[in-house]
Amino acid sequence: MxxxxxxxxxxxxxxxxxxxxxxxxxxxxxxxxxxxxxxxxxxxxxxxxxxxxPATNSPSTTNHPPANVAPISEAPRPSTAIxxxxxxxxxxxxxxxxxxxxxxxxxxxxxxxxxxxxxxxxxxxxxxxxxxxxxxxxxxxxxxxxxxxxxxxxxxxxxxxxxxxxxxxxxxxxxxxxxxxxxxxxxxxxxxxxxAAPSPPVRQWKNLLTGPEREALAADPNAETVSVLCFNILCERYATERLYGYTPSWALAWSFRRDLIMKEILRHDTDIVCLQEVDIAQYEDYFSKRLADEGYAGVFWPKSRANRLTGAERRQVDGCATFYKSSRFQLIEKQLAEFNALAMARPDFRKTDDMFNRILGKDHIGVICLLEDINTGTRLVVGNAHIHWDPAFSDVKLVQAALLVDEVQKAADRFAKLSPRPPPPVTPGVNDDPDQPISQRPPPVYTEGAKIPVIICGDFNSNPGSGLYEFMSSGHLAPNHPEFLGHAYGVYTSEGLKHRLNLKSAYSAPGAGGEGHVTNFVPGFQGEIDYVWFSAGNLGVNAVLEELDSTYLEKCVGFPNTYFPSDHVAISCEFRVKPPRDQSAKLSTTNPGTPTSL
CATH class of the missing domain: 3.80.10.10 (Ribonuclease Inhibitor)
Structure with missing residues (x-):
């Protein structure tokens, strides 16, 4: 010895x-x-x-979780158990x-x-x-x-x-x-x-429909699908050796990571791409140009602090970017959901110290896009958000999520009031292919916002057992929920959180594998905090990008690494669009085998 x-x-x-x-x-x-x-x-x-x-108060740690600190914690719940x-x-x-x-x-x-x-x-x-x-x-x-x-x-x-x-x-x-x-x-x-360690298995798409359902969907001339990818890419400012000391310095370099990020985006070729932690410089100099070459148009807003900065420092501020295929969709409206400004504008929020110190000091945002299919007139409301990370501010997470959903509901209601898109002109000689089904459905008419399909993507920094998940997936949350931490936020804590969007997480769909898969992988935390929410009344899940290989994860310390350019991983899914009930009833005899529910 x-x-x-x-x-x-x-x-x-x-x-x-x-x-x-x-x-x-x-x-x-x-x-x-x-x-x-x-x-x-x-x-x-x-x-x-x-x-x-304890983390320092530098911008890198106050706005981004260190790799050895989890972005979630168990909510304080009353218990008599020892x-x-x-x-x-x-x-x-x-x-x-x-x-x-x-x-x-x-x-x-x-x-x-x-x-x-x-x-x-x-x-x-x-x-x-x-x-x-x-x-x-x-x-x-x-x-x-x-x-x-x-x-x-x-x-x-x-x-x-x-x-x-x-x-x-x-x-x-x-x-x-x-x-x-x-x-x-x-x-x-x-x-x-x-x-370089052996490469991980390539993630495959997991089909949730049976073979006959897939065939019926392909044969239905009125069927529409839309695919979405959600990815927190880890912006350059936060990718430091102090936060990710286990990652080779060359693998942290933006010049290396950006190519892997773009490869991941293009490999799945989705209709809509929602990115978080995209800074102004990255959006202007790289993503907007590179994705434009691939047929995407983009909408981007940085976090609120960009309004107070200038020059190079401003270009480092990150935000949310939503891209869509311009050959398919037309952008009807775009909206910035600035959570601290929305909170300040609410008359029911008392201007207390909690409001100023807890809500107003966080500059997280959401981006909302109203999209319309150029050919069919089908509308989509797409939200993209990044919610605050610190588990000591679970109340802030709830308020930010509630404000986001409120704005999405308002946007959908505005969208429903617009006149339907006129049907595309019929051009002789076009669509004469007998093997190509021709749609017989007129452009949909939306009598209310709840009829419009809604997709909300983002890094919500909350796991499936959180109050935020409960609110998003069930449509309500009790006013005295322990994750409010006893703070008062107007109607939210007097009557509770409510929404009528009928949201579900894509990975909770039957056959998707269930919640709890890893979307954030660092030494201090491995779990699910990123989601693609969808309105289950007018969208159904066809397929999801499968979870990470567990055997590979057992050999890893954390991300980023040689193969994964961010501490988060991309999640992706394909939806089928359910037309409004009045129109779907008229067309129900066309292809009775087409799946219409989740």
């Missing part, structure tokens, strides 16, 4: 080469006051993530135990909460690459072993402060880097020189 005082929280391991490691600790004192000594049982220690260092005690050990001492082999399957590499790890004074010749999964490590001692090399995956340990490698027959260049420039320089070297 190493002649060193083991930290008080260190846990000695007696059989490190077994397939799994079981750590036992004295049973915590029960809540009823009885001593744990009164029971002969012992319990396994349950490890918990260590609390990350919570189990939490163990807070974070050090593990396996030094001086003559360990010769540490297989990658060892349970040690599941202890992702470890802060200090001692493997010194052993006989190791290899450190398994899976050590890169222990991203909470700050001290790692492997001196006095037989190591001739170090795994490149050590470069993923972006929080590592001390790496003890003395007494190993290592390559002289590695030793020189550590001795001359320190641990961080060695970590950066390993990170940036890590050979």
């Amino acid at each position: 190493a002649s060193r005082t083991v930290p008080k929280s260190a846990i000695p391991i007696t059989n490190p080469n077994s397939k799994s490691i079981t750590i036992t600790s004295p049973k915590p004192e029960p809540a009823n006051g009885r001593s744990s000594k009164e029971s002969p049982e012992s319990s396994s220690a349950t490890a918990t993530n260590s609390t990350p260092d 919570k189990p005690p939490q163990n807070t050990w974070g050090s593990l001492d396996m030094g001086g135990m003559n360990i010769k082999n540490l297989p990658g399957s060892n349970g040690l590499f599941t202890f992702t909460f470890l802060i200090n790890l001692y493997l010194n004074h052993n006989a190791l010749t290899i450190v398994p690459p899976r050590v890169g999964l222990l991203t909470q490590l700050k001290e790692f001692y492997i001196f006095d072993n037989h190591l001739a090399s170090l795994p490149y995956e050590l470069g993923s340990l972006y929080q590592l402060q001390t790496l003890g490698i003395e007494g190993n027959p290592l390559d002289a260049s590695l030793k020189n880097i550590a001795q001359k420039d320190g641990t961080q320089a060695l970590i950066v070297y390993l990170r940036d020189n890590n050979p």
Whole structure:
């Protein structure tokens, strides 16, 4: 054993080469006051993530979550249940135990909460690459072993402060880097020189319709489909080594990431593309021009703080961009939903400190587009939003989502009042192909806004168990919901949140795989916070882009990486349009096999 005082929280391991490691600790004192000594049982220690260092108040962290902080938290809910005690050990001492082999399957590499790890004074010749999964490590001692090399995956340990490698027959260049420039320089070297890992499986489309339903849809001359992609692309200002220290610097560079982002967008060739975290410079210099070449027109607004800035600093402000295929859709109206301005304009919102400090200080936005199909006259209301990230402001998330939905409803009501589009002229010789079905449906007439299909995409920074998800998917939320945190916001907290859009998440559709798939993948959080909401009364889901391969994710520390250019992943789906009921009834005998419901 190493002649060193083991930290008080260190846990000695007696059989490190077994397939799994079981750590036992004295049973915590029960809540009823009885001593744990009164029971002969012992319990396994349950490890918990260590609390990350507080984020600084720089723009990169106040407007964007650090990679080791989750954008969600469990809402405070009243409960009389006794919570189990939490163990807070974070050090593990396996030094001086003559360990010769540490297989990658060892349970040690599941202890992702470890802060200090001692493997010194052993006989190791290899450190398994899976050590890169222990991203909470700050001290790692492997001196006095037989190591001739170090795994490149050590470069993923972006929080590592001390790496003890003395007494190993290592390559002289590695030793020189550590001795001359320190641990961080060695970590950066390993990170940036890590050979590209095997590429992940290509994500496929998951069809939710049966074969006969697909055939009926293709044969129906009145059938319409629309496809959508939603993607938070991680704007250049936030893609820093301080926030994403596990990502190679070259893979964080905008010149590298933008090509991967564009490749992902074009690969799916959707009718509508909703992007978040697009800054002004990226939109003007790259996306608007590049996507125009592919037949897309765009609508973009930056966050509110752009109004206070000028020059290069203003061009770094991010916002939301919505693109649509100009050969199919005409933009009838576009609208900026500036959440802090909308809140200030509401007469029922009292101008309290909470309003100024919690709502008005957040400059998140939504972009609303009213689109009309040039050929069929079918209308769409498309919302695109980025909701505040901080879990300490769950009330702000609810208010921003409610304001967005309110504006979408108003926009749909305005849209319904416009006269229907005249049918396209019939040109002799056109559509004479007997194999190409010809639509017999006149342009739809929308008697109210609720009849118009609605799609709302975005990064909502809320998981499926949140109050925001409950509100969006059910159409209501109780005024005393705990995620309001006791703050008062007019009608929202006196009568509750309500909407009449009949929204559902595309990935909650039968056969889509259910909610809970990963859309945001960083060391501090892996889960679903991005959504494509749709009005279930007039849209149905045909297909969704499948979730990420779980086996691949198990080998990753977090995104961005060589293959994924953002900390978020794109989600995409295809919808079928259900015409207004009065028109669909007239055409119901045309193709009775065509699916009409979700």
